[in-house]
Amino acid sequence: MTWQEFSAPSDPAASGPRLTALRALMAREGLDAVIVPRADAWQGEYVADADARLRWLTGFSGSAGFGIVTAxxxxxxxxxxxxxQVRAEVDPALFTPVPWPETTASAWLKQALPQGGVLGYDPWLHTRTEIEALEKGLAGSGITLRAIPNPVDAIWPDRPAPPMxxxxxxxxxxxGATPAERRGQIARALAKAGQGATVLTLPDSIAWLLNIRGADIPRNPVVQAFATVDATGRVGLYANTAKFDAQVRAHLGNEVTILPPDGFTAALAGLKGPVRLDADTAPEAVFRALEEAGIEIARDRDLVALPKARKTPAELEGMRAAHRRxxxxxxxxxxxxDAQRPGEFTEIDVVRTLEGFRREAGAIDISFDTICGSGPNGAIVHYRVTEATNRTVGKGELLLLDSGAQFLDGTTDITRTIAIGEPPEAARDAYTRVLQGMIGLSRLRFPKGLAGRDIEAVARAPLWSAGMDFDHGTGHGVGAALCVHEGPLRISRLSELPLEPGMIFSNEPGYYREGEWGIRIENLVAVEPAHSPDGREMLGFETLTLVPIDKRLIEIGMLSRAEIAWLDAYHARVLDEIGPLVPDEVRPWLERATAPL
Structure with a gap:
């Protein structure tokens, strides 16, 4: 049995009756439109089957997006x-793909409802920031928002049970810290800010605070829960109490009270304000409950987010150890x-083989469903192979392999693009430019205080110079034995938060040619202090990932001496650190793969 499954995630043929049922409910409730988000009440990128409403309704299985339905x-x-991906998963006769964020929800709604109307939404599935943006965008349109019980749940007769x-x-x-130490850190921050309590709604924030992990969400070791923390460090943890055995309860101690989730909303009314709440991550319903109770709200970032992003020395060492394994x-x-004959193995064969090796290396799960795309499937950025889409890996193709694992002490995420035989000539040029971008960011030294948006262009510049680009961020935060996608920081033109030592990001430029091939090269890096000859406070990156980069796709003449020197030094380090750990029969391959250019 493998962690990853290969069945189709949804059935587009079922969407017709479901869409009809939703429209019938809308008519009964006097709704002119309904919004169906991908998110759950915890605003997670990955959701349990019970919360996969957008997939159930439309067939779309991606990790971001939303639907809007009118009559x-x-x-x-x-x-x-x-x-x-969306064009392969939804019925075009029923659903129209809309490019977002280029087209906003409010702009689309004003076109769809030119005479105005009522938009229904579930306040547990949207943040206060999202609702405010909708209201602002719809101002003067005659379209009003109405908070309603979830409309999809009302028509979903066989909805799966919540995870346990x-x-x-x-x-x-x-x-690198005990739960008591972390609770004390948050309590001191609340007291310093003059705030009486905070509400935590992100499961990974709660996992970090309490030194617990869970199994409610595939690939993400978290417990679905909400929590309140007061200025003394006492925690109310709202989750299904059956998830916590005596050992975990003893670990949490008397300052953490585990309570049934159905008491969470009522408990909000008993908090001492001001209550710190993150408008970008907390559900609109939580804001409404506090406002209805007359409690002052202090809008500010999740108090755990930045401490969690700044990894402790112990967490950094755990991540290094996990990356070696x-x-x-x-x-x-x-x-x-490389030992397989082209045309005689498939994408699923690769996924299963890699998963088997990861199990032997001590992984307890994969950190996301492996993206293994050969040829044209590699151009689907978040492709997930199924039995229906599984391709034989053919000669003269590229194989894009983006994967990761969860270990008890760390989380990994790595992408390699592999030449299967002689690659297409255009792919060599694109691959080299992607590699140059990845090396450029890896080598970068920059002044303290810069954010992801200030440095991202370094990774894109080699592509831009040839009129090329890619449609995803260059890097995302990564948790330490937690979620593989960790906010709030990114290496992206949208990220304004300064980078700090201990933060871990992916470095993953790419390039994709629809219908032909995809290229991405990804290492994880940790922010660290960097030397400055004049004493300036500078930062740089420590590379955590230690796996050879395919040299067969490189146009060596395009690389500078500095780029060649970086790649040779990286491969020498890989051989030095990983060589003694691999089986004897694999050592010759590793020596060839890491030989200097």
């Missing part, structure tokens, strides 16, 4: 990562791929 139109809003994964203890030696699995998989 005569239905749009599925997707960003640049999913514009190929057991909570487990995350070792303080790996975390993961590198052994990846090297074994890459050597296995």
């Amino acid at each position: 005569s139109q239905a749009g599925v809003f997707i960003d640049g990562r999913y514009r190929v 994964g057991a909570a487990r203890i995350h070792d303080a030696a790996v975390a 993961d590198a052994v699995a990846m090297v074994r998989a890459l050597a296995w791929i």
